[in-house]
Amino acid sequence: MKTVKNTKDARSFTEVIQSTFQEFFQKSSAAGITIIVFSAIAILWVNSPLSDLYHDLLHQPIDVHLATLxxxxxxxxxxxxGLMVIFFLVVGLEIKREILVGELSSARKAALPMIAAVAGMIGPGAIYLMFNYGTDAARGWGVPVATDIAFALGILALLGKRVPLGLKIFLAALAIVDDLLAVLVIAIFYTSTLNMAMLGAAVIILAILFAGNRAGIQSIRFYGFVGFFLWVAVLFSGVHATIAGVLLALTIPSRSRINVDAFTKRIDRLQTKLAQTDRPQHAETDRLDVVHAIEDACESVQSPLHRIEHGIQPWVSFFIMPVFALVNAGIHLNMTMVGHLTSPIALGVALGLFAGKQIGVFTAVWASVRFKIAELPENVTFKQIYGVAILCGIGFTMALFVANLAFTTPEQLDMSKLSIILGSAISAIAGSIWLRMTLPKPSTAPSR
Known part of the structure; x- marks a missing residue:
């Protein structure tokens, strides 16, 4: 059996990060399609003769028992x-990873997507308030400000290899900053009356998690167990429970127990030992001991952050988000609602997503480059940036989430949901068409 060669077989840290990004990008397209399918099921179900079953499902009681709690x-x-806490945990892990080793790890890298993300939230909020300022619906200004990363990256994925890598990375970094800002908006502006005792308990639990990180605890079970109590404390504190997911993510260690060089040397030794156990005098248990040691080495070279993100991402993309769409996209469609598409809430949300996002993002990028604050990504043009700015108007998941916090009446909530779907759909279609027109044409050269 051949041993691992340091210079040929061991992938560099940069290659690992790049492959992780490519894997995530490829999954975004499938996840977006799955969410669309479940959203369509919700709309068809709630407007069918079986609509009572849909509402019975939503109001089905679920009790969680833990000792006396x-x-x-x-x-x-x-x-x-509950489930959306796990979604926000993934959001928090993505934010932390990008800040530590990704496109937000330096001021130079982070400048353009950060500026674009901030302006991309100000634009939609301002347009929404133009229609609703001074009314009880003004509380909904946070609905159109966030971008749905799965959908936006999914559209780019459908365009294939024509999309420059720099454009993909720019959109991913922008969307992650956008998620961070959306989390802050939820925590600050959509928090009910605070329970100071439970808020204090949440702070103590969070301190325990950070202390565990500093003490070098790498056990995922530790962070999961203590993180559950963090969620309970935040749930009763008045701050929205999903914020617990982001806070927990910030405490997850990003360092592995061993580095790549140590891992390579250990695998070299174990492979040699495994080859020796092929001899008849060695028992099966000897071979299994070596195999288990290899498994432990493979786990040790991955940080808890990477292992958790890699482990739960498929569950979030293909279970939690589709279920969220099924629960929140059910809208009763009737002529009265269609007639209200010109209402201030509908116009504020739909135009905030479609017009506000592209104006804010593109203007910020143009001004940053024009005044030499930042540079365009390699091989990316302003026309392509404008296409991405349009795609940023896809605010489906986070917009639906904020709508549930912002609006208290069923009429306002249904109108905002319909406007979210329309604004996001128009942004997706328009952005896709624009990028197809402006991206380089596929190579037609015959293969050799």
Whole structure:
């Protein structure tokens, strides 16, 4: 059996990060399609003769028991306040990873997507308030400000190899900063009356998690167990429960137990030892001991952050997000609602997403480059940046989430949901068409 060669077989850290990004990017397209399918199912279901079953599902009671603690939810609330914590955990892990080793790891790299993300939130919020300032609906200004990263990256994925890598990375970095800002918006502007005792308990639990990180604890079970109590404390504190997911992510260690060089040397020794166990005098248990040692080495070279993100990303993309869409996209469609598409809420949300996002993002990028604050990514043009700015108007998941926090009446909530779907759909179609027109044409050269 051949041993691993340091110079040929061991991938560099940069290659690992690049392959992780490519894997994530490829999954975004499939995840976006899955969310669309479940959203369509929700709309068809709620407008069918079986609509009562849909509402029965939403109000199905779910009780969580832990010793003397009992948490009472409906299915809808369990999805929005429970399962979505895991979605926000992934968001937090992505933010931390990008800040430490990704496109936000230096001021030079982060400048353009950060400026674009901030302006891309100010534009939609301003347009929404133009229609709703001074009314009780003004609280919904946060609905159109966030970008749905799965959908936006999914559209780029459908355009194939014509998309420059720099454009993909710019959109991913922008969307991650956008997610961070959306989390801050939820925490600051959509928090109910605070329970100071539970908020204090959350701070103490968070301190325990950070202390575990500093002490070198790498056990995922530790962060999962203590993180559960962090979620409970935040749930009762008045801050929205999903913020617990982001806070937990910040405490997850990003360092592995061993580095790549140590891993390579250990695998070299174990491969040699495994080859020796092929001899008849060695028992099966000897070979299994070596195999288990190899498994432990493979785990040790990965940080808890990477292992958690890699492990739960498929569950978030293909279970939690589709269930969230099923629960929150159900809208009763009727002529009265269609007639209200010119209402201030509808116009504020739809135009905020489609017009506000592209104006804010593109203007910020143009001004940053024009005044030499930042540079365009390699091989990327302003026309392509404008196409991405349009795609930023796809605000589906986060917009639906904020709408549930912002609007209290069913009429306002349904109108905002319909406007979110329309604004996001128009942004997706327009952005896709624009990019198809402006991206380089596929190579037609015959293959050799």
């Amino acid at each position: 009992t948490l009472d939810f409906t299915f809808e609330h369990f999805v929005n306040d």
